[in-house]
Amino acid sequence: MDSHISKVKALYKGHSASETSNKESENGICQECGNLNGFGDDWSTWCTPCNSKHFIDEFPSWASGNNNVDELIRKTQINTSHYESTFEWIPYEQFTDIKFISKGGFGQVFKATWSNGPILYWDREKKRWFRWPRVPVALKVLFNSQNISSDFLSEITSHLKLYRSSNTCSEIVRCHGISQNPESKEYIMVLEYCARGDLGKYLAENFDDLTWSKCLDHLLDIARGLNTIHSEGLMHRDIHSGNLLIDVSYAAIGDLGLCRPANSSVSKKDVYGVMPYMAPELLRGKPFTQASDIYSFGIIMWELSSGHRPFPNIPHNFNLALKICDGFRPEIVEGTPECYKELMQKCWHENPIKRPNIANIVREIEKWLNDILEGDDVWSKADSSRNTIKKLPKIKIHSEAVYKSRLLPTVNNELFVKRSIVTHEVIIKRSRESCNELSCNHSQASCDEFRISNNNY
Template sequence: MGLFSYDETYGRCEECNQINTGPEWCNACNATRLQKNFKYWTSGNGEIDKFIQDAQLSANKFYRILEWIPYERFYDIEYIAKGGFGLVYKAKWTDGYIQSWNNDKQNWNRCHPLNKFVALKSLNKSKDVTLKFIDEVTSHHKIYNISTRSIVTFYGITQDPETENYMMVLDYAENGSLRNYLDKNYNNLTWNDKILCLYCIATGLHHIHRNELIHRDLHIGNILKFRSDICITDMGLCRPANCESTKDNTYGVLPYMAPEILRGQNYNKAADIYSFGIIMYE
């Protein structure tokens, strides 16, 4: 038997009879629906609006959708931690993410994240967002693939009404960073557990490099431990959101930085591999 076609895998759209591009997902029909809704929302920033709109129009599966999510759609917001360039909160999301179109109800079927929470990652000074910030957020969206679950899920963007900083809406890792998880559970891990952990990290790094991107700040604190997954986060966002990157800017956690980076050379894929080696050593 030959390879399955999209038609055999996902069936056809009930409305236009075109081949579905994903499970219960017709890119042509859903892009039209999403485009009609553009006039009903705005982030207040043209670059962010365009980024979200482009993501919606090109989404060939439900998990490629990004949304502008009004801040009031979150509740039980709780501060978690302070990162190098912003704050992280956890919150419950009233609506949940888009999964498919319901023809009977003429509305989106939505699903809540497994643990009911999402993470809101605030970026300092991002109210004065630059195109470079958009490029970095685009990198995260470009790499994410639900089939590997090696990069943390990215649902959309919101804005803190008090600080006016923009916030990424991401999956919430109930076990926190891999650093926190190992501190509590290291003695209970088997060799198989450790190898699986490293395999997940290597898979995520492979996807980053395959897309011709460099993480530049890979360390055990930028890896999240979910119930059954381990995901890389902070996809190139380890810099001020409104700061243009130059080869003179050096970012990272010192023990994970390759010697050539400390000598002022440019970041490259090999520097990420060095960081992964330090994680293996831990």
């Protein structure tokens, strides 16, 4: 599994040893305070008390223009425990070679080169941060964020602790900091750049070359990332293939806490996301839980098995929401291994309580990958079936199939009950017709009662 450290080594392996000899500390001991470092590896060591002081000393040298943004950055910097969790205000003029990538429901994404680059360690001799220069980054420009809400920033704050909890969490897209477009005044999240784009784009371009082993590698990365999120008591709330990113050799989860309007507080009743990935309880207006993320993960499993986005040829409207609440799911692809199918169906089970937790999912996928290494022919046979699937014609995407996060309609419980009553009435009518045709000897009341009690609506 690659990490940000290995990527740094790959990008900057040309630097000489002398350039990295002035680290703030050596051999696990901070040379400024004499205490043990909280973190260390071949490329950096980190003393949180000393580096917190360095950050504090630099507070007067920058300002975002928004007190809430400044407070978010300062609090994060004071608690930084290793270089991969650094978070800072990044002046817009440090970005060059800016190129448009895509547009989503709440922002648009650009690729850029960050001229200064991220912090690696404190250089004691030069009394400044040593950085890796000219790093490629993704810039997520947040629509209508000129008056960014404190509620939105609080959501970002809760997710930033993920980087503090894991030294090399490569399955979560790193957030380097915040910037601002000087013309539009819209705020920008500066994110790790993943070279192969989002999962939907990646599958469209590479599905024909993917084996089950490679798909399971990506699925395991996503599961591990989600496990990191859930182990911190957090939820993603908007897992779909547009928020899962592929770098050269691994997959990572992105857009944590960013899938909602940046300029307003959001009602707990509002549901934002991509409808085909949203759990039925959410579409009924129920609270979000970690089990809701598991449902979305199940849909991602289907996407990796089919090479298609879910429900591409129908409108993503209120009728689809009703059908999902009724149990409508993507059709399982022929040749999918039975163990994979069973786990996928458990993940998208209508009852959240019956969905597996992410830690067990991680263990199951690890077992499958081990089975492949040991030559289990279940997966080699599945690869043969997969070759047949690859020859099928591509599905045309409906003009009303929306794969961007947005405010979704919810199924009113009262409406759902009324719809169920109408369904019962249709069943009763049909049962009466059947009784008449068969000259049934039972009373009409008992026949109606039997039909209703034996139809689970």
